[in-house]
Amino acid sequence: MAADSADLDAAARAWGVAPELVYVTEVSGYTVFQESVGEYDDEFVAAYLSEKAATKFSLFVGRGTMTAQSCPKQPLGEVSDKQVTCERDGDxxxxxxxxxxxxxVPDDGVLIHLFADVDKVDRVILRKAAEAAHRPGDAELSALQPAGNGVNT
Structure with missing residues (x-):
């Protein structure tokens, strides 16, 4: 169930992002790192750490779309000097x-990126994170925020 829109709006404002950019994901063995949640370069961002904190992947959500023509032209995270290769995988x-x-993952005018180092997080994990990306419910929204912020506590 989607989070209450007033709670989502308040949380998004606190992070400095538009409410429609707030997404979460879930992958067994990974939890959101609350201190990472917020705005980066007009996008919503959250990092997910493995239970042993040995590996992480990042979720970035911004406005846009991706096509076969634009895919190789869009930089991949902070990697802007390397050739980007693209492979269609479902949606x-x-x-x-x-x-x-x-x-x-394009979704209704936003583009969700699940990003990691190749040698730290395998493709299967990233694919699961991509398939599970969705708008947060009340409990998920609360999990993104530090305790005592006044929103949904």
């Missing part, structure tokens, strides 16, 4: 550049 794009890889 998503699997992209690689240098030592990084991601799934990019």
């Amino acid at each position: 998503a794009w699997y992209r690689t550049a240098g030592g990084s890889h991601e799934y990019a």
Whole structure:
């Protein structure tokens, strides 16, 4: 069930992002790192750490779309100097550049990126994260926020 729109709006304002950019995902063995949640370069961002905190992947959500023509032209995360390769995988794009890889998932005017180092997080994990990306419910919205912020506590 989607989060109450007033709670989502308040949380998004606190992070400095538009409410429609707030997404979450879930992958067994990974939890959101609350301190990472917020705005980066006009996008919503959250990092997910493995239970042992040995690996992580990042979720970025911004406005846009991706096509076969635009896929290789869009930089992959912070990797802007390497050739981006693109492979269609269902409704998503699997992209690689240098030592990084991601799934990019277009959804209703936004583009969800699940990004990680190739040698730390395997493609299966990223694919699961991409398939599970969705708008947060009340409990998920609460999990993104530190306790005592006044929103949904």
